[in-house]
Amino acid sequence: MPSDNIAAIDTQIAQLIRRRGQLVTGGDAEIDAASVDAIHRHIRSVCDALLRPTNVCFLGPQFSYSHLAAIKYFGDAAQFTPVASIAAVFDAARRDPKSRGIVPIENSTDGRVVDTLGRMIHCDVSIIGEVALPIHHNLMSKTPRGEITEIHSKPQALSQCRRWLADQMSGARLVETNSTAGAAQLAAQRPGVAAVASFEAGRQYDLNIVAKNIEDNPNNVTRFVILGHDAPKPTGNDKTSLVCQVLHQPGKLADLMTTFKTHELNMTWIESFPIPGRPNEYFFFIEFDGHRDDANVKDALEQLESQASELKILGSYQKGDPAPS
């Protein structure tokens, strides 16, 4: 079906949803935009699943933040497969060309997600999309607050609540786990243990909320990337991610930066990451606005390839909406 017909149908669906809300309330109330959007996303997800059934691997168990981000991106009609680690998400996405993976890459409080960047360098899979998710952490347990001796969560989540935990729970030992939802599962089984995790994970494992919204920064947002084997077409609102190395010589990194400047490419992220076993040498992760099929990006990439000692394009994909807090 031509895409302008789909757009027209989408507009009609949104109008019908709003109209239904007005009818049942006699015109007294309106269904809010977020709810209309959620219904729309569900319809889109059911249609997408008809066209192309998608298996999405994520760091489980269920209701980890990765799972919530996957539902936000793919809708709730996709098939979701939890795996035990971020490395396993990369493996699953790499092995099956029809599968997708979703991994956290960057957090607004805590910066890069090391487990993800480390894998990105070596893995033969592309970034095909991104989604940002507001992260609101909860301290949850079966044990009353005064009797909690251990707090379990993924290091990134503990770090995002560092100040609150130090102020409010200084007597409890912090224990690092593979995922926040895994911590919630364990807290349900072990007396004295609390977890830092999503509200949804707490509900799944029947935990009580000891304290909510304990993140130090109320605008705490994690950006996730979608892994796959496609090469998305330009949309006019795209981003390109790459990883590169430069020779350990003066001015080499500056040369790369000059290429971005002369091609008027807006860089949105740069991270250096130590190369294992090579002291003082780094990989650079770079993201910038534009698609690899755009003429100026193509030209810039050619120049960057000649300047870098190694360069791998991780993908060009549509930019995600910045998450509302």
Ligand SMILES: O=C(O)C(=O)C[C@]1(C(=O)O)C=C[C@@H](O)C=C1
């Ligand atoms: O443990 C989870 O729930 C995850 O999805 C991982 C993860 C991360 O590593 O950044 C994702 C988002 C939050 O920032 C905290 C944890």
